[in-house]
Amino acid sequence: MRRALTVTLATVMLTGASAVAGAQAWQSDRGDGTYANPPLYADYPDPDIIRVGQDFYFITTTFANVPGLTIMTSRDLVNWRFVGHVVDRLEGRPEYELKRGGAYRKGIFAPSLRYRDGIFFIAVTPVGEKTRIYRSRDIRGPWVMNRLSEEAFDPGLFIDRDGSAFIMTSVGSDGTTTLLSLDRDLRRVVGKRVVHFNEGAEGSKIVRRGDFYYMFNAIPRRLSMTVSRAKSLFGPWETRDQIDDRTGGHQGAIVDLPDGTDYGFVMVDAGAIGRMTNISPIFWRDGWPIWGTRAAPNRVPAVATKPIQGQPVAILPASDDFSSPRLGLQWQWNHNPRPERWSLTERPGYLRLHATQAPALWSAANTLLQKGQGPFSRGVVALDAAHIVPGDQCGFGTFGKYSGHIAIGRGVDGRLTLTMRVIEDVAADKGTTQTTDQRVAALPLSAERLFLRTDMDFKTDRASVAYSLDGHDWRTLGGDFPLAFDWRTGTFQGQQYALFCYNPGVKGGWMDIDSFTLSGR
Known part of the structure; x- marks a missing residue:
């Protein structure tokens, strides 16, 4: 199976992931000096982008996905490459180990990235x-962490021209904006003061231009964004409405280019x-960004002119033939993985997922995830199911509000079976899910090497799954689902996209994944 694959995509970025056949779902850089929004047609929320020299750095929310806090880099705000992740594991709560229902919709979110003195x-x-507060002299890490005495929601880290450090924070349920003053080393809160109400x-995100400080805030209840300005961080602040999800987005800020002009970045619910995350030109009128x-x-x-010309097209890696001894940076686990239950070396050239003990998918450790890509994307996995045992549920599909997938099991007669089901999350962190009417009875198989396919169409918000014994003749299993x-x-x-393998019993088998291929329409 592996030997038949032809490598056509050599987009391996700052990680060891290898690419296999398949085209990306979206390319923002149009090749004529312009770009189309969004630069990344995928879920990269709560953006914070800074520039250091010629390089831009983008950090984003990851919730309970591990490793956490993804960082990317670009030289033109359009073509991005993975740098790495800040957090190897989530610590401090049993839910991170998928206990007590898990930490869905929790974990780590809304990071703020800044740079000072190297x-x-x-x-x-x-x-x-x-x-x-995490710190590192290398954007790739390693990162050292210290905790502050305050719990600052959506902390907006700001470092002024004299090197003094602050955090601006406000909670949407209230709107009171509080400024925390930090010591020089960003290890202690040395002052706290309410400075604004919005x-x-x-x-909150703070930048400084000329004599003014500018604070950008999301207003989630209106899906809009405001900008406030003041000549002191302590106020008084004057506030104006900016844009909203109908005109581009509701949470973001601006970043300066090397030539001194500004560009905006903003998150939109899609x-x-x-x-x-969209990016946008910015111009100034009467001291306000427009x-x-x-x-x-x-x-x-x-569509707009690229902020910086001359940079080559870069596409984040997605497809993988698992020939590297390390997982590619495009992959994340659902909650903390169990290292002893997966391997890239037990069978070189394959990702091996040992079945973890769990009653259902939402509580199963070692589910491996990758972002769905729009506007349409197709994921195909080639796998070896020879070591799946009775009780195992191993397979491939979607993961999110709806988890539609094909699960491979083994019947009492020793033959492999395929079952298609759709699980809707009602409150998975409280143990509440429901299987919808999209469920297909077990289908017996004669082969142990097969292909599974998942299609996601984000123009219609519908998906489907299929299987093949040779990678060419596909059979859809069940109907489409939301x-x-x-x-x-x-x-x-x-x-x-989700690869999973679990068993409600004590001991299960394993599934070997030969490759994952992502393509567009």
């Missing part, structure tokens, strides 16, 4: 914990794909 700093507040505001262009102000353009995003249930993320 050191990168990240402020982030895990759910129910004090704010953490009803419904959260996600349906089942999740929350995507999104868009002078010809088309107050909206993020669908895709959705819901911050109250599900994962608070866009729909993802």
Whole structure:
């Protein structure tokens, strides 16, 4: 199976992941000096972007996915490469081990990234914990962490021109904006003061331009964004509405280019794909930033001139032949993995997933995830199911509000079976899911090497699954099923691809994955 694959995509970035045949679902860089929004057609929410020299760095929310806090880099804000992740494991709560229902919609989110005197700093507040400060001289890590005495929601880290450090924080349920003053080493809170009130505001981000400080805030209840300005961080602040999800997005800020001009980045709720990040030209009028262009102000353009010309096209890796001894940076586990239950070396050239003990998918450790990509993407896995044993449920499909998949099992007669089912998350962290009417009875198989396929169409928010014995003749199993995003249930993320293997019993077998191939329409 592996030997028949032809390598056509050599987009291996700052990780050891190898690519296999298949085209990416989306390319923002149009090749003519322009780009189309979004630069990344996938769920990269709560963006914070800074520039250091010629390089831009983008950090994003990862919730209970591990490793956590993804960082990417670019030289033009359009073509991005993975740098790495800040957190190897989630610590401090039993839910991170998928106990007590798990930490769905929790974990780590809304990080803030800044740089001073050769050191990168990240402020982030895990759910129910004090704010953490991570620091490293290398954006790739390793990162050292200390905790502050305060729990600053959506912390907006800001370092002023004299090197003094602050965190601006506001909670959308209130809107009271509080400024925390930090010591020089960003290890202690040395001052705390309410400086502004902006009803419904959260996600504060601070930049300084000329004599003014500018604070950008999301207003989630209106899916809009405001900007406030003041000549002192302590106020008084003057606030104006900016854009909203109809005109481009509701949470973000601006970043300066090497030539001194500014560009905006902003998150938009985009349906089942999740929350995507757009970038936009910025111009200034009467000391206020205006999104868009002078010809088309107050909206993020669908297509625009690239902020910086001359950079080559870069596409984040997605496909993988698992020939590296390390997982590619495009992959994350659902909650903390159990290292002894997966391997890239037990059978070189394959990812081996040992069945973990769990009653159902939502409580199964070692489910491996990758973001769904729009507007349409197809994931195909080639696998060897020879070592699946009775009781195992191993397979491939979607993961999110709706988890539609094909599960491979083994019947009492020793033959492999395929079952298609769709599970809707009602409140998985409380142990509540339901199987919808999309369930197909076990289908017997004569082969142990096969292909599974998952299609996700984010224009219609529908998906389907299929199987093949040779990778060419495909048979759809069951009907299509919905895709959705819901911050109250599900994962608070866009729909993802999922590889899984679990068994309700004590001991199970394993599934060997030969390759994962992502392609567009």
